[in-house]
Amino acid sequence: MRIAGSILVGVIVYLIGLFTSAMALTANTWAFSDGELNDTGIVAVLLLLLIWGLVFLRHRWPWVPFISGGLLTAGWGDALMLLIAVFHLVIRAPRRQAIAASAVAVGLVVFSTVRMCLAPAEHNPFSIFFLPDPAQVTGLEATIPPEDSHLAITIITIAAGVIGLCTAVGVGVLLRRTRRMRAVESIAERETLRNESLTAQIARQSERELLARELHDTLSHRLSVISLHTGALEVGAQTDPEVASTASALRAEARASMEDLRHLVGGVRNGSLAGSRPSEESSVPPSRATMAAIPELISSVTSTGTVVYPLVVLQDVDACPPALDRAVYRIVQEALTNAMKHAPNVPVSVNVAVSAVRGIQISVSNPLPCEPGQVDVPPRPRHAPGSALQPGVHASAHGRRLAGHRPEAQEVHLESTGSGAGLIGIRERTEMFGGEASIGAFDNEFRVQVSFRPFSAQN
Incomplete structure (x- = not known):
C-alpha cells in the first residue's frame, strides 16, 4: 500500500508538473513563432516529458x-x-544540507519571480487567466492581457512564489520536527x-543480598556448632x-x-546459580550439587x-x-x-540413567510395610551399610505411616514428621524443565x- 500510494502521488505530481511547465513555456519567446509553437518549443515539450520523470526519484x-528543478527555475x-x-530534502537530508538547499531554492524562486514581474505581461504564465478569449491563446494579438490586469498578474506571481516557498519549506520543517519528536x-x-x-534488577539484587545474608547468618553458625560437637564426639568415642564412625560421618x-x-x-548474592559451571582455574570451589557428585x-x-x-x-x-544438572542432583x-x-x-534402591540422547531417568524406591499380622524384623546394625536386609524385613516407622495404603499409586502424606515440601520441590523442579x-x-x-x-530438547 505504501509503495502504491507513492507511485500514485508521483503520477499526479508528474501530470501537474507537465501542465505548469507548459504554462511557463509561454514566458519563453524562443518557443513561439508568430504566436504558434515552433519546432524548438516542441522539442522543449518532449524534453519536459523526460525531465519530469525525475520526480519519481524524490524519495531516494x-x-x-x-538540480533539474533549479535549472528549470533559472531558465x-x-x-x-x-x-x-x-x-523532501528538508524532511530527510541532514540539517546543513537542508539549510543549504532551502537557501538556494529561495534565491532561485526570488530571481524567477522578479524576472517574471519585470517581463512584459504577455510573457507571464499567469496572464492566461486574464485573456479576453482564453480559447485563442495561440493568436499573437489574443495573448496580450488588458492593461488594467497587469497589477493583478504581478500580485499573483509574487503570491505564487511566496506560497510555494512557504509550503515547501514550512511543511517540510514541520514534518521533519514531527519525525524527530x-x-x-x-x-x-x-x-x-x-x-x-x-x-527491577536493583530490587532483585537487594532481595538476593538480604536472602544471602539471612542464609549465612542462620545456617553458618548452626553448622559450625554441629561440626565442632561431632569432632569432639569423634575424639571422645575412641x-x-x-x-566414632557415626560422628566422623x-x-x-x-x-x-x-x-x-x-x-x-555466593550464587544467591551475585545471581549466578543458573549460570555456567565454574572453570577449573577459578578460585571459587565448585558446587557439589552436580550429577557427577551423585x-x-x-x-x-x-x-x-x-x-x-x-x-x-x-x-x-x-x-x-x-x-x-543441579536439579537432577x-x-x-x-x-x-x-x-x-x-x-x-x-x-533404598537408587537408579539413575543419564544420556544426552535418551534423556534422564531417576528412580528411588524403598519397600512398603508388611501386611497386617506380619511381624517386623529388626533391621541390621547401622554400621553395616553394605549389608542387605532379610526377606520380609520392613521399617516400622515408615511402615506405620503407610500401613493402610493400597498397592496402587497414591500420594503419601507427611504431616506428622514433615510438611511434604520435599516432594513438592521435586515436582516443581521436574515441571520447571518439562519432565x-x-x-x-x-x-x-x-x-x-x-x-x-x-538434552537437545531441553536447549
Whole structure:
C-alpha cells in the first residue's frame, strides 16, 4: 500500500508538473513563432516529458530533481520541481544540507519571480487567466492581457512564489520536527523500559543480598556448632568404633554442608546459580550439587548406616545444562532424604540413567510395610551399610505411616514428621524443565520416579 500510494502521488505530481511547465513555456519567446509553437518549443515539450520523470526519484535521491528543478527555475521560470525537491530534502537530508538547499531554492524562486514581474505581461504564465478569449491563446494579438490586469498578474506571481516557498519549506520543517519528536519519543520509551529493567534488577539484587545474608547468618553458625560437637564426639568415642564412625560421618556431612552453603550464598548474592559451571582455574570451589557428585552423595548416605542399592550410569554429563544438572542432583538428594526421614533402616534402591540422547531417568524406591499380622524384623546394625536386609524385613516407622495404603499409586502424606515440601520441590523442579514425575506407592514400594527429555530438547 505504501509503495502504491507513492507511485500514485508521483503520477499526479508528474501530470501537474507537465501542465505548469507548459504554462511557463509561454514566458519563453524562443518557443513561439508568430504566436504558434515552433519546432524548438516542441522539442522543449518532449524534453519536459523526460525531465519530469525525475520526480519519481524524490524519495531516494532528492538531489537529482533538485538540480533539474533549479535549472528549470533559472531558465524556464517553472519552480514546481525545485519546490518538491526542497520539501523532501528538508524532511530527510541532514540539517546543513537542508539549510543549504532551502537557501538556494529561495534565491532561485526570488530571481524567477522578479524576472517574471519585470517581463512584459504577455510573457507571464499567469496572464492566461486574464485573456479576453482564453480559447485563442495561440493568436499573437489574443495573448496580450488588458492593461488594467497587469497589477493583478504581478500580485499573483509574487503570491505564487511566496506560497510555494512557504509550503515547501514550512511543511517540510514541520514534518521533519514531527519525525524527530517521534524518534525522541521512541528513544525515551526505550530508556524508560531500560530504567524499569535496571530498577527491577536493583530490587532483585537487594532481595538476593538480604536472602544471602539471612542464609549465612542462620545456617553458618548452626553448622559450625554441629561440626565442632561431632569432632569432639569423634575424639571422645575412641573406645566405641560405631559411635566414632557415626560422628566422623556427621562431621564430614557438616563440612560438606558448609561448602554447599558458601556456594549457595555466593550464587544467591551475585545471581549466578543458573549460570555456567565454574572453570577449573577459578578460585571459587565448585558446587557439589552436580550429577557427577551423585556417587559421593550415595556414599555419604551409606556412611550413616542406610543400605543403598545404587545403579548409576552417567553419560554426556558435561553437555547437560547447568541448571538441569543441579536439579537432577537435588531430586536424588531429596528422594534419599525422604527415604531416610520417613523409613529409617530400610534399604533404598537408587537408579539413575543419564544420556544426552535418551534423556534422564531417576528412580528411588524403598519397600512398603508388611501386611497386617506380619511381624517386623529388626533391621541390621547401622554400621553395616553394605549389608542387605532379610526377606520380609520392613521399617516400622515408615511402615506405620503407610500401613493402610493400597498397592496402587497414591500420594503419601507427611504431616506428622514433615510438611511434604520435599516432594513438592521435586515436582516443581521436574515441571520447571518439562519432565514428568510420579511419586507414591507402587507394588508394595514407595517410589520417586522422574524423567526428563534429551538434552537437545531441553536447549
